[in-house]
Amino acid sequence: MSGKMEGMATEDSELQTAAEVFDTGLAQIKQYVDILTSRGVEWGLLGPKEAPRVWERHILNSAALTSLIPEGSRVADVGSGAGLPGVPLAIQRPDLRVTLMEPLLRRFNFLSQVVEELGLGDRVDVLRARAEDCDELFDIVTARAVAKLPTLIGWTKSLFLPDGYLLALKGVSAADEVKGSAKALKAGGLEAEVLVVRSHPQAQVTHVVRVGRSN
Numbered sequence: 001m002s003g004k005m006e007g008m009a010t011e012d013s014e015l016q017t018a019a020e021v022f023d024t025g026l027a028q029i030k031q032y033v034d035i036l037t038s039r040g041v042e043w044g045l046l047g048p049k050e051a052p053r054v055w056e057r058h059i060l061n062s063a064a065l066t067s068l069i070p071e072g073s074r075v076a077d078v079g080s081g082a083g084l085p086g087v088p089l090a091i092q093r094p095d096l097r098v099t100l101m102e103p104l105l106r107r108f109n110f111l112s113q114v115v116e117e118l119g120l121g122d123r124v125d126v127l128r129a130r131a132e133d134c135d136e137l138f139d140i141v142t143a144r145a146v147a148k149l150p151t152l153i154g155w156t157k158s159l160f161l162p163d164g165y166l167l168a169l170k171g172v173s174a175a176d177e178v179k180g181s182a183k184a185l186k187a188g189g190l191e192a193e194v195l196v197v198r199s200h201p202q203a204q205v206t207h208v209v210r211v212g213r214s215n
C-alpha cells in the first residue's frame with residue numbers, strides 16, 4: 001500500500017472510531033476539528049504538524065476521560081487553551097455543564113467563538129481566569145498539558161468539591177509525577193492514583209492521574 005493510501009485508510013478508521021465515540025455529536029466534533037485545524041493553526045494555538053494527527057492525539061485522547069466523569073457533573077477544564085479536553089467532552093456528553101477556564105485573552109476569544117459557533121452556549125461557559133484565582137466549585141476539574149502535577153494540585157485543590165476529583169491527562173510520566181507530588185498531596189489531605197483509559201477499543205490508551213481527598 002502506498003504511503004498516501006495508508007494515510008487515507010488511517011483517516012477513514014479514525015473517522016469511524018470518532019463516529020462511534022461521538023455518536024449524535026459527530027457533526028459538531030467534525031466542525032470543531034475544522035476550526036482547530038484552520039483558525040486554530042492560524043492563531044498559533046495548534047502546531048501545523050499537529051493538524052494531520054488531531055483526531056488521535058487530541059480529540060480521542062481528550063474523550064478518554066469520559067468514563068471517569070459521573071453523569072450530570074459540573075466540570076472545569078483549567079488551562080483549556082484551544083478547548084482540550086473540555087470541548088470534546090462537552091460534545092460527547094450532553095449531560096455535563098462545562099466551564100472552559102483560560103487566562104490568556106487570545107485563547108479566551110478563540111474559545112468564546114468556538115462555543116458560539118458550535119451552539120454549546122447553553123451548557124458551556126468560557127471563563128477568563130487562572131485556576132488559582134477562581135473561587136467557584138466543581139465536581140470535576142480536568143487539565144491537560146497545563147503544569148507539573150505538584151503545581152497543578154496547588155492551583156486546583158480548592159476547586160473541586162469534597163467528593164470531587166482532579167483528572168490530569170498525563171501520558172507515561174504519570175506515575176513519576178505522582179511520586180514527585182507526595183508533599184503537595186499530603187499538604188492538601190489528598191491522594192492520587194494513575195488510571196489507564198481509552199475512548200474506544202481502537203484508540204490509543206492514555207494515562208490519567210485522579211486526585212481526590214483522602215478518607
Ligand SMILES: C[S@@+](CC[C@H](N)C(=O)[O-])C[C@H]1O[C@@H](n2cnc3c(N)ncnc32)[C@H](O)[C@@H]1O
Pocket residue numbers: 078079080081082083084085101102103104107129130131132143144145146155
Ligand atoms: C500547553 S497549553 C495546553 C492547552 C490545552 N489544555 C491542550 O491540552 O491543548 C497550557 C494552557 O494553560 C494555560 N495556563 C497557564 N497557567 C495557567 C493557570 N495558572 N491557570 C489556568 N490556565 C493556565 C495557558 O494559558 C495555556 O493555554
